[in-house]
Amino acid sequence: MKNINRSPLFYVGDKYKLIEEIKQYFPKKIRHFVEPFVGGGSVYLNVDAEDFWLNDLSYYVVSLHKLLCSFVGRKEEFFSKVFEIIDRYGLSCSARGDSAFECLKIQYPKTYFAQFNKQAFLKLREDYNSSSEKDCLMLYVLLIYGFNRMIRFNQKGAYNLPVGNVDFNQNTVEALNSYFRLNATKKTHWHNEDFEIFINRLNLSEQDLVYLDPPYLITFSEYNKFWTYREEQRLIDILDSLDRKHIKFAVSNVLHYKTKTNEIFLNWSAKYNVHSIKSNYISYHDNTIKKFNEVLVTNF
Numbered sequence: 001m002k003n004i005n006r007s008p009l010f011y012v013g014d015k016y017k018l019i020e021e022i023k024q025y026f027p028k029k030i031r032h033f034v035e036p037f038v039g040g041g042s043v044y045l046n047v048d049a050e051d052f053w054l055n056d057l058s059y060y061v062v063s064l065h066k067l068l069c070s071f072v073g074r075k076e077e078f079f080s081k082v083f084e085i086i087d088r089y090g091l092s093c094s095a096r097g098d099s100a101f102e103c104l105k106i107q108y109p110k111t112y113f114a115q116f117n118k119q120a121f122l123k124l125r126e127d128y129n130s131s132s133e134k135d136c137l138m139l140y141v142l143l144i145y146g147f148n149r150m151i152r153f154n155q156k157g158a159y160n161l162p163v164g165n166v167d168f169n170q171n172t173v174e175a176l177n178s179y180f181r182l183n184a185t186k187k188t189h190w191h192n193e194d195f196e197i198f199i200n201r202l203n204l205s206e207q208d209l210v211y212l213d214p215p216y217l218i219t220f221s222e223y224n225k226f227w228t229y230r231e232e233q234r235l236i237d238i239l240d241s242l243d244r245k246h247i248k249f250a251v252s253n254v255l256h257y258k259t260k261t262n263e264i265f266l267n268w269s270a271k272y273n274v275h276s277i278k279s280n281y282i283s284y285h286d287n288t289i290k291k292f293n294e295v296l297v298t299n300f
């Protein structure tokens with residue numbers, strides 16, 4: 001994974017481990033690279049194009065990207081602001097050689113970070129949720145210390161994950177450094193709307209590529225919750241309309257998962273090129289998830 005850049009959002013279900021395999025099917029030269037479901041950004045970060053049109057329905061995801069992009073060329077300032085929050089709340093920080101949590105390693109061999117950071121994290125979460133002007137930098141710190149580094153809000157708009165078992169470490173620093181370095185040369189345009197509205201407003205041509213990594217109909221994750229047959233139908237309709245206009249697309253999806261099959265996508269994909277992707281989710285020791293079958297469908 002040496003030449004692959006990981007997103008500092010550490011997004012659940014990101015394409016970090018599959019990007020090399022997926023990218024081999026992309027055209028060599030891309031003018032506009034369009035990602036309607038950008039998530040953590042692991043794909044666009046590892047692709048070259050003249051410019052990047054990036055979108056996600058999640059307001060928080062797009063806000064975090066915009067926040068990070070606003071610090072391109074000023075990364076020292078970003079790190080010092082993050083460390084200021086870490087110190088204000090008394091969170092551990094292994095990236096700076098902090099070993100305050102070491103004393104908990106014997107008592108809590110698997111959860112010492114969570115044990116150490118729990119109270120500080122809850123205070124940070126409470127302050128973030130109760131502030132009228134939401135500080136996106138605080139949200140980034142919550143994400144780094146939060147459970148599975150996920151982003152989850154309840155219906156009242158409060159961030160509601162518990163503390164995770166990891167802190168601001170060297171991997172976080174490296175992912176942030178790569179993000180700042182890569183975005184210094186990438187021309188990005190950020191959007192926060194539904195994929196269909198987003199795609200329809202773009203003026204695309206044959207030299208562009210639309211890469212789509214939508215929520216998967218038959219697997220579970222936080223962002224799949226609102227993805228229904230209706231959304232899947234809208235997705236394949238817009239892909240057909242791109243094809244009619246000779247605009248290249250590449251779409252990731254899962255055809256089989258445990259006992260489920262995504263019939264609608266499977267039937268639709270037959271008219272295009274279907275490339276099997278060796279998914280990182282396959283465990284050859286676990287029969288139950290053996291049938292996980294990820295594909296990349298292209299129209300070129």
Ligand SMILES: C[S@@+](CC[C@H](N)C(=O)[O-])C[C@H]1O[C@@H](n2cnc3c(N)ncnc32)[C@H](O)[C@@H]1O
Binds near residue numbers: 011042193
């Ligand atoms: C599988 S994830 C993308 C992961 C991304 N490829 C990565 O590497 O991080 C799917 C994304 O679609 C977004 N999403 C869900 N419904 C959407 C919609 N109707 N329009 C646009 N984005 C949507 C979710 O917020 C989520 O970030």
